[in-house]
Amino acid sequence: MRRGRYLLGAALVALPLLLALFGPLLAPPPGPRAVSFTLSDAHVLGTDFTGRDVWRQVLLGGRSVVLVAVVATALAHALALPLGLAAALTRRGWLEELLMRPLDVLIAVPSLVLVMLVASALTPGLLGLTVLVAIVAVPDAARVVHATAVEIAARPAVEAMRMHRESWSRIAFGYVARSMRRTLAADAGTRLVGALYLVSTAAFLGVGVAPDAADWAVMVDRNRPGSDIQPWAVVVPAALIAGLSTGANLLFDAALQHGGKGGATG
Template structure:
């Protein structure tokens, strides 16, 4: 169902918005709503005033959920945004340049980074430094830049080889308008699909790093840490694992649905800049 002709698919957009808003609201507002720590109960206790029970060391699960969202969500979203902030210009420049030396200079160092497994690189850096949450976000962004840049370059190179780009160059359009106004808009769909998958991978890396004690304490209030530390009591106290895991899944699924819903209308759309060039060409007198 669509809200109007050419509009967003409302059902998919609404579902994605709900799935994204729930973990985001809990992550951002949860620490403001949490009360005092209260007395600790026996491990994996249900009831006794703990409506989601207690975790493996007797802490209230609901309180840990309210406190644990901000680290994993903020680190994952920040790392994903930083990765694309660097990968987008690198990929666009590499795809649109006619200078081989510039493309090689930009892409070959990224190939070297891509050859090193992401988790291994994080472990190597963490063995020298002791990154906090900011350092973890920068590390995760760094290991995602090479792959993201290659995807941007591959998608942009296909668009850059089309006659429309050459027409824009012949019309004297600026590099910025060609790269962003035409090529950038044309690759939104593959980038949106990649962003959803990449966010899932970033969440996995952040969770793994949290498990290894990188950027967060092993007993910290963190959704990823909660899933790992409470898994041994899954059949005794499932809420300590299910609730944080479902919140992480909801965030990734919601982002995918939102990206897909917002970009469905772009599938057959022709960028305004191309329509403008087409009008100019039609107005030119024929010899």
């Protein structure tokens, strides 16, 4: 059962990632625009309502969705991990409050609203959108790290390391972070799906991506009104986004089951 889940997750993730990485290298040069909803050798998925080749748009459209979401998820965890560990391992209550309470304020603001507010002032490109999505994900991720690390920090092993004057980084990253890697892996899967949703929704609204850009989310939004006539321009990019989200969670679930309880014990 676990092996089947792993293989299915790998298959669902592989295609969107490969298209995001290598699709632009394989994309044919742009040809003359001609609206043709029938499949042909020249247009294997037909064209959209502006005459653009759908297959070419699929090959070009993954980087702005997939890579932004993946990089934003990694960046969010890179920021949240030391923040949550610092709050959990400090013996000063005021410092823990100082680190965690501002995050509660950010969590109270819907992520999409925050993206729209910042975008209205800065109009970010793909790099700015990546950083923005990562920052939006940091409060939730930091709370997960903090809640898990507090329990681990109470173990006798941590107190023994402190008595032996081990460095903070060794305690935090060498023991506590290693002990919570299963939790971090599970959270990364959830965080990736949230990033995909946020990046796709932002693209629908024209945030960070031009309205006529070769982007899977933009393709879905632009071609949705005529999906009964030209379904491939909507179905293919939507399936790739959904496949990556579903596959990532299946992979993380399979990896967590394979790893058992794992981690260091106190």
